[in-house]
Amino acid sequence: MILIENETIKCRDTLSADLEYVKAAESDAENSRFVSQWSIEQHLHAIGDEDQMHITLEDSNSGKRVGYVLMAGLKNNNKSIELRRIVITEKGKGYGRQVLNLIQEYTFETIGAHRLWLDVKTFNQRARDLYKSTGFVEEGTLRESMLYNGQYDSMVIMSILESEYNAGRTTHA
Numbered sequence: 001m002i003l004i005e006n007e008t009i010k011c012r013d014t015l016s017a018d019l020e021y022v023k024a025a026e027s028d029a030e031n032s033r034f035v036s037q038w039s040i041e042q043h044l045h046a047i048g049d050e051d052q053m054h055i056t057l058e059d060s061n062s063g064k065r066v067g068y069v070l071m072a073g074l075k076n077n078n079k080s081i082e083l084r085r086i087v088i089t090e091k092g093k094g095y096g097r098q099v100l101n102l103i104q105e106y107t108f109e110t111i112g113a114h115r116l117w118l119d120v121k122t123f124n125q126r127a128r129d130l131y132k133s134t135g136f137v138e139e140g141t142l143r144e145s146m147l148y149n150g151q152y153d154s155m156v157i158m159s160i161l162e163s164e165y166n167a168g169r170t171t172h173a
């Protein structure tokens with residue numbers, strides 16, 4: 001099912017047939033330092049879990065897969081949705097920015113959430129800059145909270161609130 005789309009990107013439900021692509025994307029050397037690695041079973045669980053959304057991203061014109069997104073917290077009472085993972089396999093072409101705008105639109109206008117949040121490794125400057133430029137605000141750092149390859153990485157928590165999303169829309173209208 002298509003969740004949301006614009007002239008550049010289509011966000012649709014991930015199918016089990018997409019999981020080989022998803023696994024290859026997250027384990028690629030360009031991405032594995034920045035995102036967690038899941039087994040096929042964990043991805044299948046996310047696809048079937050009502051609290052989560054597993055989204056495959058396609059170019060609207062070519063239909064080619066260009067990445068995937070995981071979201072979580074759809075059932076929580078605080079209306080606080082986690083953007084758990086984003087990987088773009090066709091980097092530097094503007095897909096990431098478009099997807100973040102679409103995910104914000106989906107979160108606040110379709111789901112009706114109050115808060116969208118994420119964590120990002122401190123050294124992932126490209127992602128941090130992109131999140132900031134699409135309206136996310138840094139909240140603080142979870143110091144050395146992720147063990148990766150024998151090394152502890154620190155995570156920055158970022159979020160955007162419904163009011164900030166609405167204010168941004170008014171400003172940019």
Ligand SMILES: CC(C)(COP(=O)(O)OP(=O)(O)OC[C@H]1O[C@@H](n2cnc3c(N)ncnc32)[C@H](O)[C@@H]1OP(=O)(O)O)[C@@H](O)C(=O)NCCC(=O)NCCS
Pocket residue numbers: 030031034035085086087088089090091092093094095096097098119120121124126127129130
């Ligand atoms: C971070 C990521 C999602 C961004 O997606 P993308 O499609 O490459 O991003 P875009 O093409 O929309 O570019 C966004 C910004 O990144 C910057 N950027 C683009 N290419 C870049 C490059 N080669 N090096 C550094 N920064 C670059 C630009 O500032 C651009 O901003 P602009 O629109 O003002 O030009 C993607 O690179 C990715 O999958 N990275 C690995 C996984 C990851 O880090 N996920 C996030 C975990 S929290």
